Every structure is written in C-alpha cells, then in structure tokens.
Amino acid sequence: MPLLMLKDLPRYECLLEAARSFPDLDPSACEAFLNLLRAGDEAYRQSESFFSEHNISPGRFTVLMLLSGTLGREPLPQTPAELAEKAGVTRATITGLVDTLERDGLVRREHDSDDRRMMLVHLTQKGHAALREILPGHFKRMAALMAPLSEHERKTLVRLLDKVAGQASAMGPGARSQSQAAAV
Amino acid sequence: MPLLMLKDLPRYECLLEAARSFPDLDPSACEAFLNLLRAGDEAYRQSESFFSEHNISPGRFTVLMLLSGTLGREPLPQTPAELAEKAGVTRATITGLVDTLERDGLVRREHDSDDRRMMLVHLTQKGHAALREILPGHFKRMAALMAPLSEHERKTLVRLLDKVAGQASAMGPGARSQSQAAAV
DNA sequence: AAACGATGATTAGCCGCCTAACTACTTGGC
C-alpha cells in the first residue's frame, strides 16, 4: 500500500493525553486503527519488495492470479470489467495494468465474438510460467511474515480483521463493495 | 492504501486445497496475510474518503500532523528530510506533498538561516485551522470503524499486529526502518 | 582560493491509483 504513513506510532499514553483536548478521540480505537494501517502497509511493502525481484507489481500479480482461476486449474479468461469488479479498482486502472502485462507478453486481449464492446483477457503460457515461478517464493514470504503468530493467534487475527472490514463495508463510501472472487 | 487488492478473499477451505499443489503455501498464514491486506486497505480507504470531503489527502494530512507537534501543543517546523524519515517515504515524495500544501496556503517553506541547503517547513495559521476542523471527524470515523471490537479485542488486535509489523521490520527490505515519531 | 566529496532538496520520468470524458458498440423504442 504505497501510502504515506507514520513509521512510529504514538504511544497509548500520548493518545490518552491527546483525548483531553479532543473529546472525540477514543484512545483504544485510535491505537488499533493506526496499528492496522501500519501493519497493513508493511505487509504490502513486503510483497511489493518480493514482487519487484520478479519484475512485477502486486497489482499485475493480482490480475494474473484472477486470470489463472482457482489454483492449479484451467486459466479463466475475463473481461476488464470483471477483473475490475473482483479486484476492487476502476476499469481505467485495469486498462493500464493489462497494457503493461500485454506489453510483457503475460496476457493477451481479444474482442468478444458476440459483443464487440467487450474484451476478453487471456493468460498466456508465458504468464502462466511467470506465476508458477513466483508463487512458491510468495507463499514462503507470507509464511515467514506470519511465523511469529501461533495458529490460534492467526485465527483470532482473522476474526478481528473481518469484524473491522465488515464494519468498513457497512459504513459505506470508501470501502469495497461485496463481490465473489478467489485468488491468491 | 491505493493498491489493487481482491475484494473477496478465498475461503480457508480453498487455501487448504491449493496447499496440495503448492507445498510452500501455509493456509493459515495465507489467510491471515490476505485478511490483513484487505482490512488495512479498507481502513485506509475509509480515511481517504473522509479526507477527500475536506479537500485533503491522507499523505498531506500526515504532513500537517507531523508539523503540528504533539496534539494541542506548539507547531514544530521540520525539514523535508525529517518529514520523510518520520513518514517513511522518500524526500522526493515530501517535496510533492509540500508543494501542494504550500499552494493551498497550509504550510510555508523557508531556508534554514545557518545551512541554506536545508528548508524548514512551517504550519501556517490556515493549516492549523484546517487540522482543528478535520480532527474531530477523523477521530469519530476511527471510533466508528473500531466500534465492533471490545476494548479487550482492540488490545489483542494491537498486540498481534505489532508482532507482524515487528517481523516485517526484521525481514528487512520493504519494511520501514525504525524512527521516532508521534502524530495522529 | 580552488577543488573535491558529501548533503539536502528538487526535478524528470515511470507506475498505479483516481475521475471525467470520449469512442465504439449494443439494445430497445418508435
């Protein structure tokens, strides 16, 4: 998540003191929120750093994953609109990502035969090979990052994060709307 | 965190099945990792949506917060290098952010009198007023997002996220290095 | 006094996100 963010978060004690001047400041909510942004950003930068070693970006990797279908199965061509919906970005963004993936030979576009407004984006053999090369290291990196947490702690983390994500969706603007997708 | 990310994460059962084809895939680590990215992204988008109502971006907001010093205290002029270090971005990025903040009259730059290589960035009165206008709503939004979690769950979340962030730092490339900063 | 190495900030160009507008195409009503 390339986004500007503080490297060191304020201590809880500082938040308590700040709450004196700002009655709307809930110290524990603030602390949790900032820690979530920071951990999410660091997790993203970890994957970004790893992907750059393979000359790909997280966004392009996600597009390749969506086109590969369920892991180990048949590639699944999709339209830019479908990719955008599943990835939670705009169709304009997908155009840019597919442009560079096509330039590098990892995907190819073709018009739908029935409706020429629509494109189908296909994973190429080269794209498939690129994924197979990247995935083991990606999974190792994920596992390494989560190594300090026990199985129980991971389940707890997922449960708490899901609560927050659910609330973000319920709060509306800014959160990604519901859709069905499966890709790692 | 404007970054491309899946809207709906794969179910744990799908990860278990995928692990058959990819021995490096640790299902619980993968699930936790993806949930962290998604929740972090949604939290970021929540704040981004809120800030856009005030014609500011999260990055610029962070710069203003760093210049305001500890909440409620005296503004604290800083150099672009200090801002970059504390925010965990490059000096080039800070140049761009300060450019637009200066254009909008929220900050001003002046050369350091002793060393003219260095700039000092000051928060203006207008910038200070903008912060005071934004902060109550920002804190309310944070509190609303974290409302589904009890105090105990928030503490647990912070503890688990801190473990992950610590591990990211230990893993090196991609993670933000340690520095001292306090700003909300 | 001049040269050199280092530092701080900025600039240039790329990438990935956005919104808004545009182009190509499809569908349905008349």
Next chain:
DNA sequence: GCCAAGTAGTTAGGCGGCTAATCATCGTTT
C-alpha cells in the same frame, strides 16, 4: 431503419508513490 440511452473500454489529466539524476550548498583538504 433511425435514434436515444446505456454499456465497455480507453484516454487525458491529476495525484502520490518510487528511483535516479541534477542543482545548490557546505565543510574539508590542498
């Protein structure tokens, strides 16, 4: 058959991140 409305994808421009290069400045050495 024509036209209006809507859809899909792309383009243009802005913003915020990056790297690498450039410019201005400082301190040290000769």
